[in-house]
Amino acid sequence: MQSTSINYFKLFAIAEQFDLDVTTLESNFRKTQSANHPDRFVSAPASEKLVAMQLATLANEAYSVLKSPAKRAKYMLEQHGIDAIAETNTAMPTEFLMQQMEWRERIEDAKMARSITELDEIAGELKLETNLLVNELHELLDIKKDLTSATAVTRKLIFIDKVCADIDQVIEQLDD
Amino acid sequence: MALLQISEPGMSAAPHQHRLAVGIDLGTTNSLIATVRSGMSTVLQDDFGHALLPSVVRYMPNGDIVVGHEAQAHQSEDPINTITSVKRFMGRSLNDIANKAHIPYRFFEGTDSTTTRSLQLQTRAGLKTPVEISAEILKSLKARAEKSLGGELVGAVITVPAYFDDAQRQATKDAARLAGLNVLRLLNEPTAAAVAYGLDNAAEGTFVIYDLGGGTFDVSILRLSKGVFEVLATNGDAALGGDDFDHRIYCWVLDKVRENNANFSPLTEEDTRLLLTKARQAKEWLTDNFEAQIVCKLSNGTLVDVTLTASQLIEVTEHLVSKTLSPTRKAMRDAKLSIEDINGVVLVGGATRMPHIRHAVQEYFQQEPLTNLDPDKVVALGAAIQANILAGNKSDDDLLLLDVTPLSLGLETMGGLVEKVIHRNSTLPIARAQEFTTYKDGQTAMSVHVVQGERELVSDCRSLARFELRGIPPMAAGAARIRVTFTVDADGLLSVSAREQSTGIEAHIAVKPSYGLTEDEITSMLKASFNSAEEDKKARMLAEARVNAGAIISSVTAALAIDSKLISPAEVEAIELEINKLQQLTAANDATAINQAVDTLNHATEAFAAARMNASVSRALAGKSLENLDL
Structure with missing residues (x-):
C-alpha cells in the first residue's frame, strides 16, 4: 500500500505535522472507516466492494503509522525522500549506543531474575525518553524544519521502539 | 425462500425485501441461533421452548442422528456414539488433544496424504470428522430457524473464539457448508458479545469482554464509539474452558475413590462420561451452594459418594483461573492500556457464572464485572445483528465492527525461524509486504512457508500453507529482491503473494490450512448429504x-x-x-x-x-x- 499517492494526513483530514491531536486522529479514523468500510457495501457491485476494501486497508495502514510517533516521523521523512532506516543512515552517537547497551543488559538481568517489576521500571524510563524525543521531533519537523537532525532523532525513536517491543516479549515469556 | x-x-x-439471516453461536457445550425480527435481535427456540441446543450429537443404532437434549440424555449410556464438546477437536490433529485418556472416544487420524490430517472419531455410523459432527448441530439449528422464520436462509454469521487459528476457522466454515449454510462471515465471539452488550446499553468507552466458554477462553478489549466497535486487542486460550474445570473435579473424585479402594479397576467409557457429567453438575450446583454431593454407581459396582465443597473447588481449579489472567494481561499490554482506562468488564460464557471466576476478574480489574446480559445468549444475539447487516438489510443500528487478526502471520526463514509479516492485533483488512532475498548464488526458486503463531521457531507455530516462487533469474546470493505480500480481508481470509522485483515473476496462494478438508472431500460429502x-x-x-x-x-x-x-x-x-x-x-x-x-x-x-x-x-x-x- 506504500505506493499509493494518498497522503495519510489528508486521508484523515488532519494537518500535516508531527505534533498531532491523537483524539482527532482516532475519531477521524473511525469516521473514515464508517464511510468506506466494505461492510458498508454488502449489496454493492463487486467493483465497488473492491475499492472499499482497498480504502479500508489503506485507512488501517495510515492509522497505524500516524498513531505511532516513530512510524509517523519516519513516514514524514519519507514524504521528503528520506529513508530514516537506510543503511547509509546507520551512524549513531556513541553516547546513545552506550545507553542502548545498558538498557539491553538491564533487560537481560531482569529476565534472569524473572523480575517483571524491573522490566516495567525500564519500560517506564523508556517512555520518558520517548517523550523527550517526541518533543524534539516536534521542534525539528514542525518548527525548525531541520530534516537532517530529525532523521537522527527518528532513528533513536525507532531503536527505542524496538527495545520496548523486546521488553514486552520478555514480560510475556515470564508471564507464561 | x-x-x-x-x-x-x-x-x-x-x-426493502427483508432477507432472512441468522447469527449462530456454535458453542462447545451449547449452541444457539438468533435473528433480527422487527429490529430486535431474538434467540429462536425449539418446539419445546428451549433456546439452548446442547452441542451433543448421537449416532443411533438405526442410522438416525439425534442432536441436542435427546442426545445429551443418553451420553452416559452410549458415550462412544454420543459426541459432546466436538468444538475442541475442530481443526485439530490427534497430537493437539490433551487428556485423551480421559475423553471417552475412539480417536483415529488420517495418515496417508490423500486424507486430511484432521482427527476422526470412530462411531457406529463409521469414522466421523469433527467437521461432520459439527455440521449436524448446524443442520439442526438451520432447520429450527427455517421452521420458525418460514423461509430459506440467505446466510449466517457463525461465531468462533477470537483465539481460533486458521485451521479451526476453516473447519468451522467447512461444517457450515456441509450443513448447507451460506457463511456471511465468521465473527469473533467476544466481538459479537460486545455488539449485543454495547447496543443494549448504548455503551461508549473502553470495554473488556472476558469470555470463558465450555472449551475456549477469549479476552478482547474494545473501544465503543458512535457505533464503531474497534477491537484494540484480543488474546486467549483455544483449549481452556468449563470442560477443564469438570475434568479437574473428575480427577479429584477419582483420587478420593482410589483412597478408599486400593485395587480400583480402570474405568469404562460409560463410567468416564458418567463421572464427567456428575462433575459438571457439582460445579454448577456450587455456583449457589457451599457444598455438592457426588453420588453414583460405577459399572463394577463401586459406589461413589463424595462431597465437594466450594473451597475445595477453588483449590483444585485455581491454576485454571490464573491461566485466564495471563492472556488478559497480554491483551492489556497489547492495547497499551492500564486498569484505570477500562470502563467496564463484560462476562460472557456459562463458565463465568462460577463465583471464583467473578472474584478473580473483579480483583484484577478492580471493578465489579457487568453481568446484566444472559452470558449464554449474548454471543448469538450479537451475531444476528451483524448477519442482518451483512445480508444487506436496512438496520437502525448504524454499526461497524473493526476486528483484528488474533495471531501473528509470518514466513519461515533460514534456520527454521519465523519472520512475522502481520503482527497479532492488526486491524482488518490489512496488507503488509516485506522483502526477502536469496541465500545461495544462482538460486532460481524460493519456497514460501506461511505460518501462524507467536513463537520464534517454525516448529512451534501452525503451518498454514506452502508454495514456491520459480523462475527467479540466477543472481548472486542476496541480490534478488522478493517482495512477499500478505493480505487479510475483512472476512479474515489470508492470501499471500510473492514477486521477484526485477522480473515481475509472481506466485500467489489463497491460504487454506492443511488441516481443513480438501475441496473434493467437501464436494463428496455434500453429494452424499444432498440427495436432491x-x-x-x-x-x-x-x-x-x-x-x-x-x-x-x-x-x-x-x-x-x-x-x-x-x-x-x-x-x-x-x-x-x-x-x-x-x-x-x-x-x-x-x-x-x-x-x-x-x-x-x-x-x-x-x-x-x-x-x-x-x-x-x-x-x-x-x-x-x-x-x-x-x-
Missing part, C-alpha cells in the same frame, strides 16, 4: 442468480440516481445498457448467462465505483474540515 425477491421482468428488485435431483439444483442456481442480479441492478440504479453526474453521459449510457441486458436475461432461465451479465455489469461500473468512492472520501473529509473549524 430467496425466490421471494424476484421482481417482474423489467423492474428492479424490491430493495439435478433439476432442484438447477432451479436453486437460477433462483440465486436472479436474486443476485436483482440486488445488483437495484444498487447500481440507486447509485446512478444519486451520483450519475460523477461520470460522463456516455459512461452512464453504457452502464444502463448493461442493466437492460441483465434485466432481460433475468426473465429467461439461463443461470450461467445471468451470472455472466452480472460480471459484465460489475466490470462496467468499476470506474463509476471508483469515482463514487473518491467523492465519498472528499465528502467525509469536507465534513471533518467543517468540524475542525468548530473547534
Whole structure:
C-alpha cells in the first residue's frame, strides 16, 4: 500500500505535522472507516466492494503509522525522500549506543531474575525518553524544519521502539 | 425462500425485501441461533421452548442422528456414539488433544496424504470428522430457524473464539457448508458479545469482554464509539474452558475413590462420561451452594459418594483461573492500556457464572464485572445483528465492527525461524509486504512457508500453507529482491503473494490450512448429504442468480440516481445498457448467462465505483474540515 499517492494526513483530514491531536486522529479514523468500510457495501457491485476494501486497508495502514510517533516521523521523512532506516543512515552517537547497551543488559538481568517489576521500571524510563524525543521531533519537523537532525532523532525513536517491543516479549515469556 | 425477491421482468428488485439471516453461536457445550425480527435481535427456540441446543450429537443404532437434549440424555449410556464438546477437536490433529485418556472416544487420524490430517472419531455410523459432527448441530439449528422464520436462509454469521487459528476457522466454515449454510462471515465471539452488550446499553468507552466458554477462553478489549466497535486487542486460550474445570473435579473424585479402594479397576467409557457429567453438575450446583454431593454407581459396582465443597473447588481449579489472567494481561499490554482506562468488564460464557471466576476478574480489574446480559445468549444475539447487516438489510443500528487478526502471520526463514509479516492485533483488512532475498548464488526458486503463531521457531507455530516462487533469474546470493505480500480481508481470509522485483515473476496462494478438508472431500460429502435431483439444483442456481442480479441492478440504479453526474453521459449510457441486458436475461432461465451479465455489469461500473468512492472520501473529509473549524 506504500505506493499509493494518498497522503495519510489528508486521508484523515488532519494537518500535516508531527505534533498531532491523537483524539482527532482516532475519531477521524473511525469516521473514515464508517464511510468506506466494505461492510458498508454488502449489496454493492463487486467493483465497488473492491475499492472499499482497498480504502479500508489503506485507512488501517495510515492509522497505524500516524498513531505511532516513530512510524509517523519516519513516514514524514519519507514524504521528503528520506529513508530514516537506510543503511547509509546507520551512524549513531556513541553516547546513545552506550545507553542502548545498558538498557539491553538491564533487560537481560531482569529476565534472569524473572523480575517483571524491573522490566516495567525500564519500560517506564523508556517512555520518558520517548517523550523527550517526541518533543524534539516536534521542534525539528514542525518548527525548525531541520530534516537532517530529525532523521537522527527518528532513528533513536525507532531503536527505542524496538527495545520496548523486546521488553514486552520478555514480560510475556515470564508471564507464561 | 430467496425466490421471494424476484421482481417482474423489467423492474428492479424490491430493495426493502427483508432477507432472512441468522447469527449462530456454535458453542462447545451449547449452541444457539438468533435473528433480527422487527429490529430486535431474538434467540429462536425449539418446539419445546428451549433456546439452548446442547452441542451433543448421537449416532443411533438405526442410522438416525439425534442432536441436542435427546442426545445429551443418553451420553452416559452410549458415550462412544454420543459426541459432546466436538468444538475442541475442530481443526485439530490427534497430537493437539490433551487428556485423551480421559475423553471417552475412539480417536483415529488420517495418515496417508490423500486424507486430511484432521482427527476422526470412530462411531457406529463409521469414522466421523469433527467437521461432520459439527455440521449436524448446524443442520439442526438451520432447520429450527427455517421452521420458525418460514423461509430459506440467505446466510449466517457463525461465531468462533477470537483465539481460533486458521485451521479451526476453516473447519468451522467447512461444517457450515456441509450443513448447507451460506457463511456471511465468521465473527469473533467476544466481538459479537460486545455488539449485543454495547447496543443494549448504548455503551461508549473502553470495554473488556472476558469470555470463558465450555472449551475456549477469549479476552478482547474494545473501544465503543458512535457505533464503531474497534477491537484494540484480543488474546486467549483455544483449549481452556468449563470442560477443564469438570475434568479437574473428575480427577479429584477419582483420587478420593482410589483412597478408599486400593485395587480400583480402570474405568469404562460409560463410567468416564458418567463421572464427567456428575462433575459438571457439582460445579454448577456450587455456583449457589457451599457444598455438592457426588453420588453414583460405577459399572463394577463401586459406589461413589463424595462431597465437594466450594473451597475445595477453588483449590483444585485455581491454576485454571490464573491461566485466564495471563492472556488478559497480554491483551492489556497489547492495547497499551492500564486498569484505570477500562470502563467496564463484560462476562460472557456459562463458565463465568462460577463465583471464583467473578472474584478473580473483579480483583484484577478492580471493578465489579457487568453481568446484566444472559452470558449464554449474548454471543448469538450479537451475531444476528451483524448477519442482518451483512445480508444487506436496512438496520437502525448504524454499526461497524473493526476486528483484528488474533495471531501473528509470518514466513519461515533460514534456520527454521519465523519472520512475522502481520503482527497479532492488526486491524482488518490489512496488507503488509516485506522483502526477502536469496541465500545461495544462482538460486532460481524460493519456497514460501506461511505460518501462524507467536513463537520464534517454525516448529512451534501452525503451518498454514506452502508454495514456491520459480523462475527467479540466477543472481548472486542476496541480490534478488522478493517482495512477499500478505493480505487479510475483512472476512479474515489470508492470501499471500510473492514477486521477484526485477522480473515481475509472481506466485500467489489463497491460504487454506492443511488441516481443513480438501475441496473434493467437501464436494463428496455434500453429494452424499444432498440427495436432491439435478433439476432442484438447477432451479436453486437460477433462483440465486436472479436474486443476485436483482440486488445488483437495484444498487447500481440507486447509485446512478444519486451520483450519475460523477461520470460522463456516455459512461452512464453504457452502464444502463448493461442493466437492460441483465434485466432481460433475468426473465429467461439461463443461470450461467445471468451470472455472466452480472460480471459484465460489475466490470462496467468499476470506474463509476471508483469515482463514487473518491467523492465519498472528499465528502467525509469536507465534513471533518467543517468540524475542525468548530473547534
